[in-house]
Amino acid sequence: MEFDAAEEGSQTVLITGGAGFIGTHLCRELIRNGYQVLSLDLKTYPPHPVSGVDYIVGDAREFNTVAHLLKQHAVNAVYHLAATVSVPLCQKDPVESYSQNMSATLNVLEACRMQVKPVRFAFASSAALYGSLGDSRGALSEHTIANRFSSFYAAQKHASEKMIELYCEYYKIPALVFRFFNVYGHGQDPSSPYSGVITIFSKLAKEKKPMTLYNAGEQTRDFIPVTDIVRALASALMLPEEKWDADVINLGSGTSTSVRELAEMIRTITGSNSSIVDAPPREGDVLHSLADIKRAKSLLGHEPSTDLSKRLGELLI
Template sequence: MNKKILITGGSGFIGTNLALSLIERGHEITVLDNLSEQIHGENPETSELYNLTKDKVNFIKGDVRNRNDWLKAIKNQQIIVHFAAETGTGQSMYEIEKYTDVNINGTAIFLDILANDKEHGIEKIVIASSRSIYGEGKYQCETHGIVYPTERQEKDMLKSDFSVKCPICDSNAILCATDENSKIHPSSIYGLTKQAQEDMCMIAGKSLKIPVVAFRYQNVYGPGQSLSNPYTGILSIFSTRIKNGNDINIFEDGLESRDFVYIQDVVDATILGIEKESANYNVYNVGSGVRTNVLQVAEALINQYNSDVNYSVSGNFRLGDIRDNYADLTKIKRDLGFDPKVDFKEGIRRFCNWVSSQEIQKDSYNKSIDEMKDKGLLK
């Protein structure tokens, strides 16, 4: 059955791709988005992401911190997909008030509206959570079994010891796939705000008898992601460096890794959550289930672009960054039948082909690095 679906942050990377796929499936889409300069550039009206859906959705330019914008957006909707958020892990450590205001207060406003307006027609909420809520994630200690390490210590990393330690005996721990039952203990303000969003929606949804589905997305990438945002998206940041002929500085020892999941796989998983009742009141990891380290990322991009830029492994590190993480997909495969289709090799090829068709963006990476150094967050 076709639904009226509101996507907040629907002009962003995931939101735009989701909107286009939902429209193809016959759903009617409304987008609430503030067209942030950090994502859409200095002239948002010319943003490729914005223009992809401009004439296909009911677009409302507004801010999730504004109650009136929410009231306008929620009217006559049946499903809310809440993507609107500030998303930079490093940036969150010094723009604390902004991240808290947008991510937590923005979520609180619409839940408050639903709690106090008995005439609304909302039937389901889908909330974008994040793998960042797991902090360092799930590990195994040879002595103590499954453990959930706390954040790595600055004193160790200053000695180039970037390994994750058992929180009981301080020995090096062995990485495991992180499942949904793993301990929630974020190590960044961004991760904390995503945990709060997820918990608030789940608690309010159960109280109001509105089904909620939370997706803990891993590192999402693909054609269409912002190439001008120096705060988030390592593939975009490295690509913009390469296209500008600038060398790449790789943090730590280059072996830190992430689970990179292709945009269409993320869209497919999200649609399953929207359309399947079996997803209701559940949280799901969305990833590829495979870890890829930063050295592999840099080398793959340089090869795809046939570039002669160099990379160096500097030993720099950011406070709040995790070492490794990859998703255990057992639950989402079992409940929703989700299985990622695009592996990293193919996804990188598609991404790089798209980047090469775009206008080269200004490289603002050094500005973001200077900000973190100034705040004492980059060592």
């Protein structure tokens, strides 16, 4: 879906976490489509700032900061991406991750509620909510989530989704929830604890260092380029406000690839002689993950890239 914001008058969008990996790509996509874009992030600037974006250093947990921005700039929509997205970091410090993942979400919702005009609220959730439900190798629909979570991160995302649902129901906040699967693309820092397996394996391959595969690399994942993610997110702004009803939408490719297949692809594309080292399964690891993307296709016209090898070639060469 292509959209020019100028067609419906200038609209202003606030992105929390706008200096991060996905946030930077979303800034670029929205600017390209004619929106006024504000980024609120603890970082000053991303490594490659997007021209036209107003970068603001601040904390999404500070109510006055968020409320002031929404009012001063007459913000039409908020994409709440700011979060601690590393499962190990959430496990290590559940109190701090609760603050960054739960308190920040509640704070931004409350700031939206206090505005005179409705502010649309889009939330970045996670496929972590499905837990091991995908171990049957079936596609995961939005209607099913795990009865029990294996990480604080998943529990915090689930609680955030429920808060959004209530704010939508009781305070009429227009909201949508997007569950991201395994996102990859340019600008993902391989040294960051937030980086995915593609970025990590790519760095190891280029350095000709061993790649460690847990459980023989039999786990399967649904890998989706960040460009497809932000295109779908931007498309949501085309929906009429009544469609922003706290609905949950999977954002994945709808195809699965084993981690071993991924490692072999990356070795081939980079011409690396990195060895592959097998290691025992890690406790809590999900074996299989595949998105059911029918809802994203229907609502957003989501047509993701399915040729992972081709996209990796573009990314790595």
